Amino acid sequence: MILAYKPGRVWPLLQVRMVRVKDFAGVKYYPTVKLKFLTGRKGKMGVIQEIDRHLEKMVIDIGPRPTGSKNNRKAYNYIGREMAGYGFAVEKQEFDCIDWFPGGASFLMEGREIRLKEADYTLPCNLGGKLHCIENIEQLRKSDIQGELVFLFGELTREPLMPKKFPFYNPPEHKRIIALLEEKNPGAILFASCSKESLVPLIEDGDFNIPCAVVPVKEQEYLLGNKNSPVRLVIKSSRKPARAANIISRGWGEKPRIAVSAHLDTKPFTPGALDNAVGVAAILVLGKLLGPGRLKNQLELIAFNGEDYFSNAGEVVFSEKSLSEPGDYLLGVNIDGIGYLEGQTGFSFFELCEEKRSRIRKITKKIPGICEIAPWPQGDHMVFVGCGIPAVAITSTQVFGILESVIHTPEDRLEIVDRKKIAECVAFLVEWLTDL
Numbered sequence: 001m002i003l004a005y006k007p008g009r010v011w012p013l014l015q016v017r018m019v020r021v022k023d024f025a026g027v028k029y030y031p032t033v034k035l036k037f038l039t040g041r042k043g044k045m046g047v048i049q050e051i052d053r054h055l056e057k058m059v060i061d062i063g064p065r066p067t068g069s070k071n072n073r074k075a076y077n078y079i080g081r082e083m084a085g086y087g088f089a090v091e092k093q094e095f096d097c098i099d100w101f102p103g104g105a106s107f108l109m110e111g112r113e114i115r116l117k118e119a120d121y122t123l124p125c126n127l128g129g130k131l132h133c134i135e136n137i138e139q140l141r142k143s144d145i146q147g148e149l150v151f152l153f154g155e156l157t158r159e160p161l162m163p164k165k166f167p168f169y170n171p172p173e174h175k176r177i178i179a180l181l182e183e184k185n186p187g188a189i190l191f192a193s194c195s196k197e198s199l200v201p202l203i204e205d206g207d208f209n210i211p212c213a214v215v216p217v218k219e220q221e222y223l224l225g226n227k228n229s230p231v232r233l234v235i236k237s238s239r240k241p242a243r244a245a246n247i248i249s250r251g252w253g254e255k256p257r258i259a260v261s262a263h264l265d266t267k268p269f270t271p272g273a274l275d276n277a278v279g280v281a282a283i284l285v286l287g288k289l290l291g292p293g294r295l296k297n298q299l300e301l302i303a304f305n306g307e308d309y310f311s312n313a314g315e316v317v318f319s320e321k322s323l324s325e326p327g328d329y330l331l332g333v334n335i336d337g338i339g340y341l342e343g344q345t346g347f348s349f350f351e352l353c354e355e356k357r358s359r360i361r362k363i364t365k366k367i368p369g370i371c372e373i374a375p376w377p378q379g380d381h382m383v384f385v386g387c388g389i390p391a392v393a394i395t396s397t398q399v400f401g402i403l404e405s406v407i408h409t410p411e412d413r414l415e416i417v418d419r420k421k422i423a424e425c426v427a428f429l430v431e432w433l434t435d436l
């Protein structure tokens with residue numbers, strides 16, 4: 001069966017039958033698509049060129065797109081315009097947030113400058129004096145540190161604390177430490193990093209109003225050894241109230257809907273190629289290929305705005321406004337971090353019925369670049385799972401090994417992305433969703 005299409009809108013090249021494409025651009029096997037689907041016809045773009053166009057827009061033209069920033073707005077307006085162009089009804093689901101401007105930080109101890117990084121979303125400060133060193137909750141409880149400069153390490157910096165208003169997961173132990181810090185109200189806080197390999201601050205929270213920065217674990221000994229010498233911490237960042245939005249593009253089929261999502265935001269300093277311009281490119285190409293009316297069920301393509309924002313503000317507003325009737329959704333598919341140069345594309349199931357699982361396994365068996373992996377309970381698919389909606393999460397099998405070393409850093413660039421893997425993933429989704 002050849003799928004209906006509107007001339008001039010989508011390439012007339014998708015067919016729901018097996019077409020083997022040998023060795024095109026290193027891609028061995030496409031289950032449902034013809035070569036022209038990938039390469040384009042005369043004067044028209046193929047899928048790979050379309051993917052490139054969106055990746056370049058997100059990563060190079062726009063760059064870092066933290067929620068609330070001007071770049072973030074550029075990114076969601078771009079997605080909205082593209083989706084409207086494919087015929088979708090586009091909703092801007094707006095919410096309040098903070099636009100945070102990193103200004104850098106410095107810390108002087110005995111005239112020596114210690115390497116450090118301001119925590120994302122921190123308030124600024126310029127504070128001198130003596131350093132109070134605290135390593136456990138007991139010491140913190142007994143301390144008198146009002147307005148003083150504090151260094152937290154040891155037991156207290158074992159793992160990052162969840163932001164105060166983070167709704168999805170927030171252990172009482174975390175809340176207790178934050179409440180105690182706010183009660184003691186130091187002038188500023190330095191954390192020893194929660195990771196030995198990179199700078200991971202104990203607190204990254206736009207609702208936490210004590211200025212804070214993180215130092216490498218290897219500086220801990222030096223700081224403890226010189227705690228009586230005069231120090232000065234300067235943080236130059238600032239916060240501004242802002243608005244941002246999820247972009248929700250709806251087709252017109254029947255409910256329950258099929259949602260396919262990808263987050264558009266990034267951490268502050270990263271161009272966010274793998275995290276997650278790749279996902280945005282995938283849903284845009286999917287939108288163009290499937291159009292608003294091709295599936296029996298209503299298709300909803302969601303560009304989430306807040307996966308890398310401290311309180312997941314976009315996900316929260318989506319849960320409140322769109323998931324009040326979870327029965328409206330048949331399925332949520334979330335795409336985050338696909339197309340890494342190394343390894344394969346990995347999908348995992350959350351509460352998915354056996355029939356759908358075996359259908360996916362059957363399709364992906366034909367595609368060597370895609371495999372099943374163990375479910376991981378992080379990312380925007382959990383927004384659906386938390387409401388009892390079956391979900392599929394798609395990422396790269398090797399992405400977990402580069403989480404803090406590449407992802408969330410300036411190194412997350414297009415050089416580490418293989419766009420053919422993205423095309424392969426889109427081809428798989430087209431075959432699966434058109435036959436659901």
Ligand SMILES: [Zn+2]
Nearest residue numbers: 275276307336
């Ligand atoms: Zn991500």
